[in-house]
Amino acid sequence: MAQSDRIAITLNGEPYELAGGTRVDALVAALKMRPNRVAVEINSAVVPKAEYAATAINSGDRVEIINFVGGG
Amino acid sequence: MDTRFELGGREFKSRLIIGTGKYKDFAETRRAVEESGAEIVTVAVRRVNITDRKSENLLDYLDPKRYQILPNTAGCSTAEEAVRTCRLAREVGVGEMVKLEVIGDTKTLFPDVAATIEAARILVKEGFKVLPYITDDPVACLRLQEIGCAAVMPLAAPIGSGLGIRNPYNLAIIIEQAKVPVIVDAGVGTASDAAFAMELGCDGILMNTAIAGAKDPIAMARAMKLAVDAGRIAFEAGRIDRKLYATASSPLGGLIQ
Numbered sequence: 001m002a003q004s005d006r007i008a009i010t011l012n013g014e015p016y017e018l019a020g021g022t023r024v025d026a027l028v029a030a031l032k033m034r035p036n037r038v039a040v041e042i043n044s045a046v047v048p049k050a051e052y053a054a055t056a057i058n059s060g061d062r063v064e065i066i067n068f069v070g071g072g
Numbered sequence: 073m074d075t076r077f078e079l080g081g082r083e084f085k086s087r088l089i090i091g092t093g094k095y096k097d098f099a100e101t102r103r104a105v106e107e108s109g110a111e112i113v114t115v116a117v118r119r120v121n122i123t124d125r126k127s128e129n130l131l132d133y134l135d136p137k138r139y140q141i142l143p144n145t146a147g148c149s150t151a152e153e154a155v156r157t158c159r160l161a162r163e164v165g166v167g168e169m170v171k172l173e174v175i176g177d178t179k180t181l182f183p184d185v186a187a188t189i190e191a192a193r194i195l196v197k198e199g200f201k202v203l204p205y206i207t208d209d210p211v212a213c214l215r216l217q218e219i220g221c222a223a224v225m226p227l228a229a230p231i232g233s234g235l236g237i238r239n240p241y242n243l244a245i246i247i248e249q250a251k252v253p254v255i256v257d258a259g260v261g262t263a264s265d266a267a268f269a270m271e272l273g274c275d276g277i278l279m280n281t282a283i284a285g286a287k288d289p290i291a292m293a294r295a296m297k298l299a300v301d302a303g304r305i306a307f308e309a310g311r312i313d314r315k316l317y318a319t320a321s322s323p324l325g326g327l328i329q
Contacts, residue, residue, distance in 0.1 A: 065119065066119055066161075069117075
């Protein structure tokens with residue numbers, strides 16, 4: 001894919017580049033994560049799992065992907 | 073004796089809830105949880121590490137079908153952050169139960185009572201089963217109960233301090249007033265602290281450091297299980313009154329002369 005097709009986002013607080021038009025399910029898969037182990041937020045709004053395949057990530061989006069870690 | 077209790081509409085056999093922080097690895101976490109008999113385990117919500125992807129995940133070691141996973145809002149210092157964290161945690165798909173903690177001070181890790189109440193109000197409206205970590209303040213506990221929290225979780229001493237039950241009288245008032253389960257959250261140092269809290273009549277105990285920080289966490293997990301059971305059974309059995317002077321245990325008559 002041409003460089004011009006790539007978009008810049010912020011992923012978990014860090015700059016990140018991905019192909020324009022990438023949807024949430026593809027990003028989760030590309031990062032080798034399982035949807036039933038994570039939750040995704042775009043611009044501070046939770047993305048329901050059922051909408052991963054239909055939700056495109058846009059240039060400038062602030063994306064957060066969380067999982068559970070040890071804690072009290 | 074039956075020690076079952078209900079929390080958030082579900083019945084549990086164990087009254088011990090344990091945290092999963094500070095263990096050497098996930099395998100040790102799982103062994104400690106198994107040894108403790110806990111059916112509810114707390115977890116923290118954190119960003120996935122993007123640059124260092126490990127395939128291992130805590131939930132691969134603690135099956136959400138077997139354990140009630142209780143996400144916490146540790147690290148949050150405002151109601152807004154805590155609510156946001158709970159919404160994300162719910163979307164992972166382990167249910168509606170959350171441990172709400174909004175920290176007001178980083179040195180004591182005491183909760184911000186006003187922010188905790190504010191967050192609880194929003195979360196209850198959104199259908200969460202809210203278990204709030206709170207100071208051992210009977211009025212704060214009443215407010216949280218009125219809002220619709222599924223339990224109240226007063227601290228016994230600062231998180232990770234191991235100081236034990238610093239104010240049993242406040243806990244006794246909270247327990248007497250409560251219409252929801254009272255779970256002592258934080259402060260337990262060793263098994264006798266857990267037994268003491270249960271003897272006061274609290275419904276359960278949540279602990280992490282007391283087990284994970286012990287020299288032998290697996291053995292301490294077992295000690296805590298026994299202590300929580302012993303304390304609960306002693307509470308139900310009904311202890312004797314305290315008296316200043318002795319009462320003989322052996323018959324006074326029939327003594328040889």
